[in-house]
Amino acid sequence: MNLIPHCNRPKCCAAAGAFLLVCLAATLVPFSAARAEEQTGEQIYRQQCAMCHGANGEGNEDQYGSPLIGDRSLRELTELIVETMPEEDPDQCVGEEAEKVARYVYDAFYSEIAQARNRPAEIEFSRLTVRQYENAVTDLLGSFSWNGGWKGDHGLNAEYFRTRRFRGNERLVERVDPQIDFDFGEGVPIELPAPEPADGKDGEEKDGDGKKDGKKKGKEEPKTFSPEEFAIRWQGSIMAPETGDYEFVLDVSNGARLWVNDSDTPLIDAWVKSGDNSEYRETIRLLGGRPYFIRLDLFKFKDKTAAVQLRWKPPHHAEEVIPARAFATSRMPGQFVVTTPFPPDDRSTGFERGSSISKQWQRATTYAAIETAAYVADHIDRLARTKSDAGDRPEKIRQFCVQFAERAFRRPLTDEQKALYVDRQFEETEHLETAVRRSVMLVLKSPRFLYREAGYGRFDDYDVAAWLAFTLWDSLPDQQLREAAAKGQLNTRDQISRQARRMVNDVRTRAKLREFLHQWLQVDRFHDIAKDPELYPEFDEQVVSDLRTSLDLFLDEIITSESADFRQTLLERSLYLNGRLAGLYGADLPEDADFQKVVLDTQDRAGVLSHPYLMSGFAYDRTSSPIHRGVFLSRSVLGRFLKPPPEAVAPLAPELHADLTTRERVILQTSPKACQTCHVMINELGFSLEHFDAIGRYREKEKDRPINATGSYLTRSGGRATFAGARELAEFLAESDEPQRAFAEQLFQYTVKQPVRAFGDDRLDQLHKAFRERSFNIHDLLVEIATQSAMKAREIEQTVANN
């Protein structure tokens, strides 16, 4: 094999960032039919080996009963073949021939990876994934609270008060403020018309010795603000786009308090203004896709000036003034969010799944159970809807524990379970609070909570309800699902799909869908996209953050639109840009412009394919990377299976080939035959995006030579498509079966967390058909996925039960 020497340039690796492998000189199996004149490994196998070992290495009943599987390395396997095969004449298969056949055997069925691939797909008994655990616990406790809503009206309720006491009768202005970013200077917050009879100055005596100020009665209260003293309260909800730690930054030259997701205890208490201290930071963990309670109180008293700015640093974003789109005037109750860190789920098959457990996971569930139990014990009166001195408090609390267990287990308790999970815990201690803790801990450590419904040889309406909830929300059934299950109304296809249809409109589905799209686009793997500061001086952390926002605005628009058309992700002409991005990407917007859709019609833009966030992520720090882009298109968009390259290969350094374009350099680098099997596909796809440089800016030329953005793709059915540039690529992809199927399969596996083949060999065909019939509406596809998978799971479980 022609090995490319490592050029050892860590900068390149850092720039690529998103990838572990520096380059993907991959071997493609088993799609590309060999066109070589010599025999392929497969042909050799069929001629010389299959007679004894079986067509797929399964062995033959007479002599070679054991299947051809194992864990030797390819090299060992090759040596074995050289030395021992075929048995009657080991010299017959040596050299290149042995290497080829070994490679074929290894990839097709011998290796552990091949074994896993060839295993018949089944629904695996699984635990909750981390995401499911977190959402389930939050919704479990939330089910004992009132329901908030999300109005999405881009602002907070603002009340402006004449004094610092926040009294209703001293409120002069109520309005909606889109952001909290004010500098009132030495003046008043809002100029109001002066009242008719000019009132005397309001000289107040203060006694700070803890006494309340005496309220002046009978005096006409002024209807204007004074710069000496006023107060403002902002209140509403804030949407957390992604799960993670949110740092809130309060910049205030006066006294202020900030509450987030807890209306009792402020996250930031800056009521005392002291010295030059004006910036306060606190971090809170929030689950993505949910709105949270937020309130900010500000007062000015005798300070010279007044100013306040509320910023945040959400996961994957730079610090920014909280934008209006994150705010709504609607209210939310406090929600419990588990802060115990969990080990990440297995994603080796391309989607998170709960197919294995570890000691760390076990430990995390223990800590999380303790953490949750402590919260429940602290809030038991509110949760159980009782009071500390109520006569029926013990009963109410016990009743709460029963409901808690039933909702956690997604079904009513049997008498035996009620005795174990609730009654026994109350009998063994005299302290109610201790009993609650025990019961909650036991429920949250129970396999009935921690493991999913498939696998028990039973699948009734309660299981259907849970199946739908986990599939669409990664959470527990809500009240409507619980009621439907109790009434036996989750039986027919119509009943199930009606529920699924309702659920798709929930913010939790949107959140899940958005996370899926991040995974589909592989942006969940982007970390610290950084570019050469000399070549791209404007490309800073803020730009990266804005680009992610731009992508998310686009994805959200599709997710929330009526048509939710998959093809639009590829075909959209416009791009969300704000003032800062416009300057960089060639649009004409004022510098301080907020995000808006801009059509860059001279730039060959096509939806996500040319989105500068993806283009920057799939690039090096100085140059584009057709290989990364091609791999993304092959794997994610077309659903092709690529093996990792046999060797980690560093890219050729551009400065060593100063006269070559990126395209030429990539061709040179991947010219060895070993690379070509995969790179024929990868390169040809990636080249079509060569109009976009390392930061996704459109270019006509590279090194003073016109860009060649022609590319091609050999479809699974054998036809060759050719295209030049992003739009032609997008048009080809949007109308082809392969990307549609790949999208459906990935969405299925992401939501159901099981391989699609486990739900029938034709499942994907059926989903694809439904997808097409519904004009590629992603919501409709989700409904189909949830409905079909639930019904199939029930069918499979019933078959098991009947056997």
Place this chain on the structure above:
Amino acid sequence: MKRNTSRREFLRNVGMSAAALPFVCNLPSLGFASSTGRKQRLVVMFSPNGVVPKNFWPDEAGELATLKESLSPLEPFRDRVLTLQGVCDKVRGDGDNHMRGMGCLLTGTELYPGNIQGGSHTPAGWASGTSIDQELKRYLQSNPATRTRFGSLEFGVAVPERADTWTRMVYAGPNKPIAPIDDPYQMFARLYGQVKDQESLRSILDDLQEDLGKVRSMVSQEDRQLLEEHTAFVRELEQELNASRDEGLDHPVPELEPGVKDVNDNIPKISKMQIELMVNSFAADFTRIATLQYTNSVGQARMRWIGIDEGHHTLSHEPDDNDDAQTKLTAINKWYCEQLAYLVKRLAETPEPGGEGSLLDNTTIIWTNELGKGNSHTLDNIPFVMVGGGLGFRMGRALQYPKVPHNRLLMAIAHSMGHHIETFGNPDFCGDGPLTDLT
């Protein structure tokens, strides 16, 4: 109370950052072996609104022959008491005397300008320095021989639920006030929460295994493997919990009376509960520095349990010729002194674990106040009454100083714990070095 903080703290305490560590990382097995020399402990106890000088200060310097009414509860420990008259809070700047009296008491330095308006003078913010207890905490924690689990514990009794210059005397640094914990249950959870959690956890594991067995029998053979692993992990958890119990506390977890609400009339009960927890945390060597703050500067405790219905601060404004007020104020300070005496008694009757004598032999309690006298709001003659042998001072005496700045006392405290700082707080008030005549 403060959920965010306490939950973060919970995670820190259980060592979540290292989620793979065994479950036994909870309580230190008591590391007396590592300590060299005797342990030294410091308690600062605070009560507000000044004192009635004539019923508080001994008439003469020298041997402490008799104790005045307000100090009479200390009579059984008279030879272990030291009174320091003439120590003055000379820090000036922003804020009224109540605010400065509180914020500068343990920091010895000015308040920042701010937006908190007192009864007079300019508004102010937080103190601009570290308080002496936190300075000493840092000092002790920096040395493995004196490091403890918490470093310091801040107890409170009836501290109002608001953070401002009147309610905070402990500062981790400039603009970094530390809130005292005035809920004994919260303090208990901090000290022993993990032990309790582990007890609860241990108590459910049998039930859990029972149901795991049932669930296991329901799933198919192939699927069972996951649950079998699960069962093994639960068994492992049980073993870890048992191991941690066996090497756990060598003193019993104190029992608190349940359901005592945080209301004015429960102040005596809460005071006792907090003192018990403090004594226990010393016995377990959880900390060597503690503060105990009764109410706050301008605190308004209504001591109905000794027949006083008026609020403390309101009474403290009454002129000297109001005999009724003087009697009541004397009684109020006497009640605070009883709390001190109870703490002293509990320390005296608790043997020093792993050492000689009692906890009191190695603990000095300093009872202090933000004002010298309530109605004049003076910062001169700040009450400083010490009890116990922690700092090695010569006790059983009444000292009178010629109006020395209290910074010098704060330095003397540090020096006597081995922390030889050149200045503390505002250096202008540290001129003549640590206060003399103490040893």
